[in-house]
Amino acid sequence: MFDIEAIRSDFPALTHHQQQGIVYLDSAATSQKPQCVIDAVSHFYENGNANVHRGAHRLSSDATKGYELARAKVAEFINCHANELVWTKGATEAINLVAYGLTHRLGKGDVILISELEHHANIVPWQQLAKRSGATLRAIPVNDQGIIETKSALALIEALKPKVLAISQASNALGNIQPVHTLIKAAKAHGGLTLVDGAQSLLHLRPDVKALDCDFFVFSAHKCLGPTGIGGLYGRYPCLEALEVFQTGGEMVTKVTINEAQFNPPPGKFETGTPNIAGVLGFGAAIDYLNALELAQLRAHELQLFAYLQSQIAQFSQVRILGDLNNNIGTISFVVSGEHPYDLATLMDMEGIALRHGHHCAQPLMSALGVNGTVRVSLAFYNNKADVDAFITALANTLEMIA
Amino acid sequence: MFDIEAIRSDFPALTHHQQQGIVYLDSAATSQKPQCVIDAVSHFYENGNANVHRGAHRLSSDATKGYELARAKVAEFINCHANELVWTKGATEAINLVAYGLTHRLGKGDVILISELEHHANIVPWQQLAKRSGATLRAIPVNDQGIIETKSALALIEALKPKVLAISQASNALGNIQPVHTLIKAAKAHGGLTLVDGAQSLLHLRPDVKALDCDFFVFSAHKCLGPTGIGGLYGRYPCLEALEVFQTGGEMVTKVTINEAQFNPPPGKFETGTPNIAGVLGFGAAIDYLNALELAQLRAHELQLFAYLQSQIAQFSQVRILGDLNNNIGTISFVVSGEHPYDLATLMDMEGIALRHGHHCAQPLMSALGVNGTVRVSLAFYNNKADVDAFITALANTLEMIA
Amino acid sequence: MVASFDELKTKFIALGGWQQRYRELMLLGKELPMMANELKVDDAKVAGCESNVWMYIDFTPQEDQLLIIADSDTRIVKGLLAVILLMYRHKTPAQVVAIDAEQEFDELGLLKHLSPSRGNGIRAIVQQINAFAQQHL
């Protein structure tokens, strides 16, 4: 059974927050870490600590084994082959890697298509690719709730025939779950390459990259119970092979002279420099932790909590919620007419509620919605009803105070 | 006083290795970590864990404070201003960042100058820059001991007037300490930009970037008692300003529309995506640890150990040591005529000695020296006489066995 | 409206928890004159604040006083600006630099509950005023 209090006790920071009177409702920014992840990191440094892939001695060899085992675990988690998984420092680097690697494949007249609700990480690298290659960047619009309408999105894909479609599976600013599968199908019909930004979906939806049928999928460990400074890029093998190298240096090469270098096949081709070994091992532990939980139960708990949050927040008529509440990873992004999100968030912070306000690295979305920012509550499975109640009490106080 | 046994007890992995009968002599690949570094990482995850620079709530704000405090510490350690220090995932990424950022500044006829003993990380990114820009990559040769001769290096600089000089302060393959200050001066006389690869020197030499007078300096935390997945780039402020952006996305921008983005001033301009927060905090703790030790004593201990190692290894007439033993960070790189480094290292590994063999990511150096690899012993201040004795015993056994 | 900084202090110190102080603070903010939109240009923005803060500082040699006008798009910062303006009202440059703003805010019990990054925004405003005053000593 899904025992929320037992689960909460696996997360030492939640206990610590509680002692400080803080309620953490900012999991979309970064998730909390279970003790086993923290221990996996410490254990590496305290015991085996050695560099990987340098084959010199057994410490190094053991480190390499653990490191590659973690790759296999994460690969299995998203349903790909281990050699289709490239370690990066996070989702942002993974998108940059793809955008740089496609430079020579795009040219004038080609279209890169994103959406208006993307995180800056899934906008700016494409702008830069457009600049380097002469291609044009376009965006699927959102409606006034911040939702992509599938029909008009499909029509746009039909019309633009984008060479690249890059879209998030779930929005960080609003929590919307997007119709990525449908859009990917449409883009593929025209031979477009597809990238899914899974930074927000990995924890909540456990995406299956083969089912999504995307060419690339990016994610960050820190948003999915793992350590900071690690993330990954899934790429269909031929797609990875076709990318130009990005960062170069040691490890990713087979033969080097002063003027020439030969590169490893993927994923090695993209992995240069000493990797974040402890980060990878910690992420492997996070995946073990998630695998031990029943997804259906976890998702049911999240949805139940989300429904409860919605029902409670409905009592405040001045609160306007943005985004798609019917398809959501558990995020409430709202504005209060006449009030600056900064004021709301500041007062909520003083009430001990850790949430986020502002543009959430999605300025084009804020412009499209005509707001200067929102206040965002983002839930994870380790939140409980008491967290929601504390939030509602704090919001009531805040609104009363500011009135 | 420098109490080596007290120091060793700060490094939990050393104790663990000892229990397994392993002697760690591979610090050039990665250093061991003192407990305080491991604790700083765990402490973050167990207590404050939150994202940085997102200004939403006090957890985040506290994380940001700690993160920026670590930047200030590291900056002070290498003697620069905090805003001249860019976090990267390591030395390799830092070199790539500079090499990408200079693409538009170089053209046909321009020379990028490195040396024959560079690590692949300080070779391949420049090859790629040469390809992108049309510039030519050249290398300062080494003599048959693997040493750069200052006179001929200066003559080459004089002749080539390189637009970029990129050179390591200490060699990973041989341990040589290089005449970087002199070479930088010569390159600057012709208006060349200079980059120092400090991956190996940071721990041993505590470089002062202002004294070196280089434009860029790169390093990795994991080689200097810190966590994996973090490192940095120092750049003189105008030099950082003049670099094009590298990776793009959230955090590094001020204003974003679908088609345009405005970037932060350095260092923010180069820092996108959620950073390796725990890594940065751990590295800050590593710097605290080093600051509490007396550099002179530490260096004296290293040199004494190095001298002892040399005197002991001299008994094996078949061992040929490469590199500059008079200016060295504490590395012995050797070959045994007629023997493959793989055999030596394999037998040494079975004897419990963790060292490295092969090309050490420096294939051009191996070619220049006419060897297919070396066996490398690399010391750090936490090694002791017993470590050297164990190595010598193992080497005697190995050579006897293989004879 | 409170007439002087001292009066404000007395009033604030008498107030109970942070809630009451912040309520009062936001009331103060409401009384701060609005800045004309034409003046709200990027050049007038104070760097280091999480919300938008526009500030103009001038010096009237005849009266040896600083003249400050400031505005923000948020209530709380506007309130804090009102406090700052009251604190520096009718002060000579020498008096301005002599004020320990951190200490004053401490006594008002306003920064303690503010997260460090928000507090830093306030410090940025104070620093800008101090830097200006320094130049006119």
Next chain:
Amino acid sequence: MVASFDELKTKFIALGGWQQRYRELMLLGKELPMMANELKVDDAKVAGCESNVWMYIDFTPQEDQLLIIADSDTRIVKGLLAVILLMYRHKTPAQVVAIDAEQEFDELGLLKHLSPSRGNGIRAIVQQINAFAQQHL
């Protein structure tokens, strides 16, 4: 020179520590015929080995046997190759795939002291032989 794998096994098991076994192993390697340099091409290299290993496998239908020649530039791997070649000598494809090489090496006490990545190189060689044998069953 030992004439059969069983003979080799008896000999190895009688030896004391890993040192004696590896000494013996390297002696075995010395007896392995050298491969002509022209044959040491990249295509013949076994992927996954830390040192260079060149190997050719052939099948003689008349005798229903695998024919393997292999060489390495290192003594230890050469010794391990000698063991492998002895293990698979005069064996039909069916016999080859029936051999549990991991188990055999275990009994010889050779892999235990080898670091995992080196052991993996040996496994890569064995796998390549097995894959070839599978095709000629």
